[in-house]
Amino acid sequence: MHEETVYDALTAAHGDDARWAFGTGFDDPLAGVDTTVPEGVHPADLGAYCLMLGDDALVLSQRLTEWVTRGPELEEEVALANIGLDLLGQARLLLARAASVGALGRSRGRATASIPDEDALAYFRDPDEFRCTGLVAAPGGDFGRTVVRLLVASTWRLALFVRLRDSRDPVLAAVAAKGVAELTYHREHAARWVLRLGDGTPRSHRRAQAGADGVWPLLADAFTATDVERRLTSAGVAVHPGELRQEVEGVLVHVLEQATLAVPPWPEDTAPSGREGQQGPELVALLRTLQSLAREHPAGTW
Template structure:
């Protein structure tokens, strides 16, 4: 990236093939070569970017729901910024998915005009917020897992996906560290905060098995050197979570076997309710701009 100033960078050209910001607000991939490289299956790339983009989009919406509800103003700003980071990642990934599939669908079409059964996000992202401890533990799990995947994707054979990952790694590292600090503060805090955090951990833990299950699309992408096999990151994710939970004086639940659900379009009613809210304006006024 040619400038450390993001506002200047928006108007600058770049010869760096890994630069994924583009030059316009309407097209997040403006200014880069969108062609799919040889050896990477176009359909698999589109499906894979859809999975990663849906994870980010749905999790972003859940965090946005904390606006005006966070326990303090500073945390409200922090959660809003994390949500915006994930929304930016979703834009890039959904735009990449649309280009790769070649059906003329853009990021808005994929975000606003698909039903719940067409979404490919993991269940952890769509779970309802619960209390602040619940959302904090969920963010810790999600960010730790996503960071491990993105770190591997910086070496993707698809230069666009590699560029998106390189940008996102810096953001998600902050997300993970922010959630870890709050988890320790709550877990090793008062008896009430400890009990609520442990309860959140116990409730959310069954959803972690899905994070490490390998979908056929993920396997194909990994074999092509363009994706990351989620089963390969389990030890790394477990090591980070073990350290945080130990410092938070929290008891780690029993391991959960890998299983597929959201990647195949199986979702809870919570996602349907989330999409009804998120998509309502776009569906009421299709094609509108403002």
């Protein structure tokens, strides 16, 4: 069989539509995946950890899609939206995994029966039940700050997912293996922009620097672990975020120096806050937007 057009060839060579919103179907996202909880692991811990990583993806996805209709150029808007879609896909799998081990909190009681578990978690949890970090919950700011934050967040998450591929939890390992290629792309996209803005015009340099100065303090609790993360790291399921520090710092310093930007001072480590459910008004406002439609029209279709 041969392809008649370049488009046919592209489709045939690809064969994996999983990162696209359309055509993937909306049945059980974990169908066919071994969902056995590894021996010696508390399901509640595993669920909490999946919420942490799933919420990071869900919330950053929402921050990126805020650029839709407001991008500097259509091409960049599509790129940011596509990155947001990748993250939404990761969130869906991770929230479904959390649900599969019973981490539904109060959400299940609020969502009507026809709403899938992962949607109940995304749309019917209150802010204090979210486990994302301040790094992703903070507002995107201008384009300079948006790409710096995307660089930092994707560098952190890529370093994590590379290690998480060896997780004893088969679902986490599979999600990580799939996500590594996506996150590599996200980091590359962000790094390209940071280089261009930092080493661009005086104004782009100033705004990229302001973005870095604003984002760096958000790293304060990025490398400190919750008790859940500690226990799961010992069990071979999770990765202690402290393990990521050297790699993340190395990448960020390299990119900023190449971009002729000053590396802001590294913040002092603080205890985990977002991971423990301490969320600020920024997340509350974000969730109000994210959840309003689902709460007003539960299980609505159009």
